[in-house]
Amino acid sequence: MPSFACKDIGMDCKFETTAPTEAELMKKIAEHAMSAHKMATIPPDVMAKVKAAIKK
Numbered sequence: 687m688p689s690f691a692c693k694d695i696g697m698d699c700k701f702e703t704t705a706p707t708e709a710e711l712m713k714k715i716a717e718h719a720m721s722a723h724k725m726a727t728i729p730p731d732v733m734a735k736v737k738a739a740i741k742k
């Protein structure tokens with residue numbers, strides 16, 4: 687199952703999540719970025735880091 691940990695992109699944050707698919711995982715990450723990190727949209731450089739940090 688794909689998983690993501692916020693600390694893996696250098697954030698001082700304990701958020702970790704898993705989802706059955708990478709698309710659902712990205713949705714959860716986007717929601718977290720919005721609520722916890724005040725990112726209305728995820729900037730392309732952060733998005734690249736997120737994709738590289740996703741464990742499959």
Ligand SMILES: [Zn+2]
Nearest residue numbers: 692699701722
């Ligand atoms: Zn976070």
